[in-house]
Amino acid sequence: MATAWYRPGVVPKIVKSWKVQVQVGIELDVEIWSTTCIVTNFKEARCPTLLNPANPSLSGVSKFPYFPVGGPEPDVLPMKDSHPIMGFVSQWGGMDVGKGMMFAANTVDGMIHLAGGKELAANLKLQLGGKERIVEGQAVWTNGVGDYKHLIHTVPPFFDNSDDDHSENRLLQNCYQTSLSLATDRLPSETDIRIASPLLGAGCRGFPLEEAVFHCAEALSDLNMTISTAVDGGTNAIKGLTLAFGVPSQDIREEMIKAFESRINFTEV
Secondary structure, eight states: OOOTTTOTTOOOEEEEEEEEEEETTEEEEEEEEEOSBTTTBOGGGOOSEEEEEOOTTOOTTTTSSSEETTOOOOSSOOOEEEETTTEEEETTBSSSOOTTEEOGGGSHHHHHHHHHHHHHHHHHHHHHTTOSOOOTTOEEEEEOOTTOSEEEEEOOOOTTOSSSTTHHHHHHHHHHHHHHHHHHHHOTTOSEEEEEEOOTTSSTTOOOHHHHHHHHHHHHHTHHHHHHHHHHTTTOOOOEEEEEEEESOHHHHHHHHHHHHHHSOOEEO
């Protein structure tokens, strides 16, 4: 959850960084930053692109007053009922968000849609190409909002919401891999691509922290083929690719550092 609303003056700082060579001449840098909010307070990381964890309909929370943690994404809007004091309120509640729910301002996707408004909504509708939703684990590209020039919208799966015990794990890892591959495809003339990212899956998608961190580390440890294929397949000038995680919680940062150092063959910077 963002803490910018009560700590507006805190400057983001890099906590840890690593480097790994993914192929000859191309390096992946992974950075962990402290920040109050990756959407509104991450300029110091110098990332033109943000990895946004979206819902399958790419609608942000525009369809809902708030969103259920762990899903599934509701198929229909909640109906409104008359209340003697507050007027009309939704069946999901009125003034307070219920347990297991998040307001738009509690989520990266919600804040991105609040900032992007109708223009972003129209752009994402074009990306859907007439479909109602995109597949979990996939990603689409749009122009950015706020401090970001570009947005990569990827759809993490809901935790423990599949008959296949391992499908959501693979899909969560795919989010990182397809997003980085998409970035190298869309920015072939960039020599150094920097992407800001939250920890995917740990918010509305309902993954326990340990699971979200583990699958993030697994995805990054298996990026070599993803990046190499994307770069080799075109006329890219890419020399470096950076994934900068903006994390408000110290506990989560420490968990990520421990997982990365135990599972990935990094060289500490």
